[in-house]
Amino acid sequence: MAEIKVWGGLRPAIGGAATLDIEASTIRELLRKLEEQYPDTAPFIEAGIAVSIDGVIYRDSWGQKLPSSAEIYLLPRIEGG
Amino acid sequence: MLTGEGLVQYVAPETTKDAVAILAKARGSTHVLAGGSDLLVRMKGGYVEPDLIVDIKRIKKLHEVSKVAGGFVIGAAVSCASMGSNKALKKAWPGIVEAANLIGSDQIQGRCTIAGNMCNASPAADSVPALVAAGARAKIAGPKGKRAVLVEKFATAPGKTCLKKGEFVERIELPKRLAKSGDAYLRFIPRTEMDIAVVSAGINLTLDRKGIITDARVALGAVAPTVLLVAPAAKAIVGTALDDDALEKLGAACSNACNPIDDKRGTVEFRIRVAAVLAKRAAKLAYTRAGGK
C-alpha cells in the first residue's frame, strides 16, 4: 500500500516524519497499528483522527476500506458551527 | 416577601399637584416614569430598584405640544414620535425634532420623551445638544412651586440633575422663533440606527437679511461629562456668512472645547476630531435652513 501522510501536529508523536509505513486494509486496522507502533499517538487517536481517502474525509467510518492505490492522509477530527 | 422588592408601589396621578405631593412625601428609591425607555432598562440591569414608581403619563396636560407667544411648550409625556408628527414644531425647530427622532427605534420613539432624555443626564443624550443650542428651558414643578432652568444647566454630572426632592420636569419650553433662523443636529454612530451618539453637535443660528450670522449657539454631546454649550464656537461664526474660514474656526473651537473620555463607544482622539466635522456639517445645514445661501 502507498505511504500514509500525516498532518504536522501528529509528526512529533511519530518521531518527526511526515509519512508512515503501515500495512492496513481498513481505517480501524490503521489506527490500531498506529497506536501499537507509536504509543505517543494515543492521545491524538482519543481526541479524534479523521482519515482522508483520496480527498474524502472520514471522521467516524472506521470500517472504511483503504484501497492500495489511494492517497491516505491523517487529519485531526474537526468541529463546525 | 423578605426582600422588599415585592413591596414596590406604582402610582399614576392625574394632576401635577398630586404628582408633586406624592413625590414630596415619598421615601426610599423613587422614580418618575415618563417614557420608561431608560428607567426600565436600568431596572432590568439591576442598577435601579425602585420602591415607588410615579407614572406621569396619566396627567393629560403633559401630553400637549402647544404654541405659546411664538415659542413652543412640549409636555413631559409627549413621545418623540408625536413630536415628529407635529408639523408646526418640525417647521420651526427641525433640528430639535430630528434629534428627538434619532433616539432609538420606532418602538422606542413611541415611548421616549425629550424630558426623560434630559432627566437621564447622559452626556450622549441626542435631544439635549439640540435643546441647548435652541436655548430651551425645563419647567420644573415641585413642592415650592414652579421654576425654570436652562437645559444646559439641568444636568450637573453624568446621571445627576439639578432636580430637588419632590420635583419633576413638567415640560420643555422653546423660545420664540425669530425670522431667518435655523437649527440642526448631527451625531456620529457606528451603525445607521439603534446606537448611542459617540459624538454629536447641535447648532442654532439666526441671520440678517444679507445672510450674515447675527446670533448662534453651538452645543456638543458626548465629549464631556455633560452636554457642552461652546461659546467660542458660536463666536467663530457670528458676523460671518459661514465661509470656509469661519467653518474652520468653528471646528477648531469645538475640538478645543472637548474633554472626552475613551470608552467602549469611542476614543478621545476620535471624538475631538469628529466633533469638529459634525459641527461644521450641522452649521451648514442650519445656515441653509435659516435661508442662507
Added chain:
Amino acid sequence: MAQLVSTKINNDPIQFVCEPQEPLLDALRDRVGLTGVKEGCGTGDCGACSIILDGTLVCSCLVLGVEAEGRAIETVEGMADGATLHPLQTKFLEHAALQCGICTPGFLIAAKALLKNNPAPTEEEIRYALAGNLCRCTGYDKIVRAVQDAAKVMRKG
C-alpha cells in the same frame, strides 16, 4: 404590591395580576400565556417583544404591566383573522423571510405598524422602520422583500 390590570388584548377583554416593576412582556408571556411575544434582550434593543399599544408600536419589555391598565394591546397572536393569515404573514412565508423564527413576531408587528402609517414605503423607509428589530439569520433581504410585497397586496385591498 401586585395589582389587577384590565386590558383589551387582541380584542378580547383580559385581566391579569402583576407586580408594579414587572415588564408588560413578562406579564403577557407568564401571566396571560401569550408566548408569541419573544424576549431577545429585555432592554429595547432587539424588537422581538414588539406589540402595538393603543395604536403605537412599542417594545413590551420597556412598558410596565401596570401601565397597560385600560389600554388595547395587539400581539402577533391577533394578526390572523381566524384561519386567514394577515398578508404580512402570508408574504413572510412565501418569501422565506424567516429562518429560526424567533424575531418573526416582532418583525410582523413592526411591519404592520409601518404599513398602517405608510402604505407604500420605499426600501429605505422599510429598512429604517424595521431597524429596531434584529434578525441574525436572514441578512434582512427576504424580510424587506416580503414587506414590499405585502404592502403591494394590501394597497390593492
Added chain:
Amino acid sequence: MSNNTKFTGQSFKSVGTRPLRPDGLDKVTGRARYGADIQLPGQLTALILRSPHAHATIKSIDTSKAEKLKGVKAVLTSADLPDKNKGDQDLFDILDNCMARKKVLYDGHSVAAVAAIDAVTARAALKLIKVEYAILPHVTDVDEAVKPKAPLLNRKCITQGVEPTPKKASNVAKRTEFGHGNTETGFAEADFVKERNFKTEQTHQGYIEPHACVASYSPDGTAELWVCTQGHFVFRQQCAALLGMDVSKLRVTPTEIGGGFGGKTHVWAEPVALALSRKANRPVKLVMSREEVFRASGPTSATSIDIKIGITKDGTITAGDATLRYSNGPYVGPWAMLGAMTAFACYDLKNVRTVGYEVLVNRPKTTAYRAPSAPMAAFAVESVIDELAAEIGMDPVEVRIKNAAKEGSQSSYGPVYGPIGIGPTLEAAQKHPHMSAKLGKNQGRGMACGFWFNFGGQTCTDLNIAPDGTVTLTVGTIDVGGARASLSLIAAEELGISYEDVKAVVGDTTSVGYNDMTDGSRGTFSSSMATIIAARNAISILKERAATMWEIPVDKVIWEEGHAKATGKKHGNLAPLSLAEIAAEAPNTGGPIAGHNELVADGAGVSFATHICDVEVDRETGRTKVVRYTVIQDAGKAVHPTYVEGQYQGGAAQGIGWALNEEYIYGDDGRLQNPGFLDYRIPVCSDLPMIDTQILEIPNPNHPYGVRGVGETSIVPPLAAVANAVSNAAGVRMTHVPMSAPRILKAIDSAQD
C-alpha cells in the same frame, strides 16, 4: 442559479423546488415553542450568580442566607455538581465552565445558582449569596497572553504538540502545524514577498434567542429536559455524564431554536437546571439574560495572525506561511488548528506552512461560530493576496483564478481535492455584472474567497407511512435553517409522492436513534443521506406488499413515480398501485410500513465561495456603508434553493457585522464592557443592502443527489471582502477587524503621514 458541471444525470421533481416550510405557519402566528416558552406545573425559576472578576480564587461561598429566604427551593454550588468523569478533560472543562470549582476564569463565570418560586425571589436570593474571592492578575488579550510574564490561567498548562515537551507552564495550550513543500525555497522563488500581522476581535454568534431550558428531575432517577439546542443527543450525553445519570434515563426534547450558529452545540446551564431540579424536586426553568449570553456563552476567538506570501511577477504564488494565535477562553479547543487548516485551502500551493497556537485567556470559553476560525484566517490571507495582486498590477480575481485549487490539487491541510468549486465561483465572479459596475465617489470594491470543510457524522432517521399514504419523517438533526422542508422534499423525491404528503419532525431523544448535532453544515447533508436510504428501504417493503396484493413475485415489481408497477408480459397489464393504496392494505399485507436508516454520513463535500463587496467610506468620520454585496457559492445540489439563498445571505450579513462593528470590548479590569445589543452592534436592517446570491452546483460525488453543506461557508469571505473594499476606498490597507470608524480614520491618517 447556474450549473457549471454536468450533474449526476438525475432529473428531479421535488428537489430544487421552493415550497413553504412546514414550521412556517407556527412561526408567523406565534405558536412555535422555543426554549423559554415551555411551562410545566409547579415550575421554579432559576438564576445563576456570576463572577464579577476576570480571574480569582474562590475562597468561600456562603449560601446560608439565601437558603433561608422564603420561596427559595434550592441553592447550588459546584459541591452539588461533583466531577463524575475523572480523567476526561473535555467533560471536566465543560463542568467547570457550567459551575466554577476553585477558580473563576472570566467575568461572568458561574459560581452558584438558585431555584425559587419566582424571579423576584430568585434575584433577591442571589444577592444573599456571599462569595469571597482572592483576585488574581488576569489577561484577556491574545498577544499579551503568550508573553513569558503573562498571568497564568492554568499552572498545569504545558504546550502540547511541541518537541521536546516544555518544562514550564504557559498560556499556550497547543501547537499544531499543517503544510507541505518548503516555504523557504518558495519565498526565494518569489518576485514579491509580503509580510503582515492581522488582528481580529472576538465576536459572538448573536442568536436572538437566549439559552433557555426547563428541567424536570424525578426522584426515580429519570429526568426530562426541554431545551433550545443544536444537538439534543449531545446535550443528553453531556448532561447525563455531568450529573452521573444513565443516558437512557434522560429524555431531551428539542424546542424550536432561535438561532445557534455554533453557540448552542454544547451545554452551558442545562446541567445546572437539572441539578437544581434534582435538589428542589420540582421542575426548573432557566433562561439566560442577554447580558449572560454575552458574558458567559458563545464567543469565537480573538486572533492575531502573521502572514507571509510570495508571488512571481506573472502571478504565481510560490509560498504561503501563517502563524495563527487564537484565543480559546480558559479551556483548550481546536480553534487555531481550524484556522491553520483553512487559511490557504482555496489555493493550489507548492509550498505552504501554517502553525496554530491555542491561547488561554480570561474570556468566556470559545465555541464554534459558523465555519469556526476560518473567517479570520481568510481575512489575513485574502488581504495579502489583494495587496500582492496590486503590486504586480494584476486583477485580483485573475490572480486567484491562476492559483485556485482544483480537482487533484493537494490541499494546504493535506489531502488531495476531489471535484471542487473554487475555480467556478471565481469565474462566475469575473463574469458577474457587479464586478464591472461603476463605483461612485469614496467607494471601493473588494472581493475574497472562502473555504469550509463541511462534515457528516452519525445520523439516524425513521420514515413511517401512515394508513392514508402520508408520510412522517422523523429526523434527529435539529432544523436551524429550513432542513425540515429540504428533507421532506428529499423523501417526496425518493418515494415519488408530493411534498405536501410528507411531514418532517425532529424527534426527541427517545423517538429516534442517536444523531450528532447540527453543526459543520451537516444537518441537511447527513439527514438527507439517511432519509434517502430510509425511503429506499420503505420502497422495498412497498414493493413486497404490492407483490403480495397482486400475488406475483416481488422481482416483477418496480417503483416509479410513487407507484408500484408490475413488469413483464405476464403482469404488465396490472394497474399500478399507488403508495396510498398499498398503505391502505398494510394491515392485511404484514402490518405497518416504515423505512429506517442509521449511518455515519462521511464524505461531505468541501465548499467554496467568492464574495464581492462595494463600500463607501466617509473620509472625515471613518464611517463605512456597504452599498452592494454579492455571494457566489457552490451548493453541490440546492435542495431548496430559497433556503440556500437564505444561508448565503445570513452568513454574509454576520460577516459584514464582524468586519465593521462587532467586537467584545474588555476594560482594564478584565470585565466585558458591552454585554448587550446596544453596544455589541450586530447589523440592523438599515445597515445593509440587498444581498445578491448566485448558487453554483458542483455535485458532491459522495452524496446520492450531490448535496454539499451550505450553512457555514458564507461567513468566511466577508471579513476579507469588506476589508479589501474598505482598503481600496480609503487607499490604505486595513489590518484590524472590526474596521470601526476610529480604526479607519487612524489608518487614513497614518497613510498620509
